[in-house]
Amino acid sequence: MISTEVFKNFSYGVYIVGSKENDRSVGCIANSIMQVTSQNPTIAISINNDNYTNMCIEKTKMFSISILHEKTNQEIIGTFGFSTSKDNNKWEKFEHLQVENLPVLKDSIGYVICKVVDKMQTKTHTVFLGEVIEADMLLNNQEPMTYAYYHNVIKGKSPKNAPTYIEEKESNDKYVCDICGYVYDGDIPFEDLPDDYICPVCGVGKEHFKLRKDND
Numbered sequence: 001m002i003s004t005e006v007f008k009n010f011s012y013g014v015y016i017v018g019s020k021e022n023d024r025s026v027g028c029i030a031n032s033i034m035q036v037t038s039q040n041p042t043i044a045i046s047i048n049n050d051n052y053t054n055m056c057i058e059k060t061k062m063f064s065i066s067i068l069h070e071k072t073n074q075e076i077i078g079t080f081g082f083s084t085s086k087d088n089n090k091w092e093k094f095e096h097l098q099v100e101n102l103p104v105l106k107d108s109i110g111y112v113i114c115k116v117v118d119k120m121q122t123k124t125h126t127v128f129l130g131e132v133i134e135a136d137m138l139l140n141n142q143e144p145m146t147y148a149y150y151h152n153v154i155k156g157k158s159p160k161n162a163p164t165y166i167e168e169k170e171s172n173d174k175y176v177c178d179i180c181g182y183v184y185d186g187d188i189p190f191e192d193l194p195d196d197y198i199c200p201v202c203g204v205g206k207e208h209f210k211l212r213k214d215n216d
């Protein structure tokens with residue numbers, strides 16, 4: 001038997017993985033990132049085969065990692081984690097640097113730039129192994145965002161492409177954001193929220209919330 005419940009005890013961070021398509025910067029949110037070695041530092045990332053970013057890493061053999069912090073603007077996670085770079089210039093909305101010709105978020109704890117040296121294919125994801133060619137700190141005064149913080153404090157969700165996605169079952173009628181899947185669970189009834197209420201995860205307006213009936 002495989003109880004996926006136990007997987008919830010793995011610890012992760014929350015990052016933007018960036019890459020390039022010709023001159024255009026692309027990227028997506030990823031939590032599945034780990035340091036594999038410290039000498040000749042090497043990093044492994046797991047990226048869904050359907051993600052546009054995957055194809056760009058495959059082509060350029062390069063990727064960047066921006067380390068997000070607890071106060072990261074939620075619109076960043078909404079944009080990079082719940083929409084595709086295919087038809088969206090995600091980076092142009094947020095201040096960023098170009099390091100080794102790869103995009104890095106200015107408002108991040110630091111960055112790592114990698115050159116792909118190997119890869120491994122699963123049915124749904126590619127694990128890219130990247131040799132670090134540059135890395136530096138940007139902010140010293142922020143706490144790195146952990147995946148647990150994202151779930152427990154921000155109450156953020158994971159889309160289907162995240163390796164850690166688990167289908168959730170809610171038991172009551174709830175208002176659900178149709179962009180990122182955030183489920184409103186505040187004390188004020190959803191209907192009574194002000195018109196300028198925005199989704200705390202992806203930043204879209206109230207009109208994007210749909211009532212999900214218990215038996216939907």
Ligand SMILES: Cc1cc2nc3c(=O)[nH]c(=O)nc-3n(C[C@H](O)[C@H](O)[C@H](O)COP(=O)(O)O)c2cc1C
Pocket residue numbers: 014026027028029030031032033046047048050051052053054077080081082083084085086150156157158159161162163
């Ligand atoms: C918190 C969070 C963690 C995620 N982790 C991963 C991950 O580790 N690997 C992955 O392939 N996608 C992950 N995703 C999903 C991608 O960010 C998402 O599918 C994105 O829209 C892909 O964008 P792209 O098509 O521009 O590459 C995650 C999303 C969120 C919100």
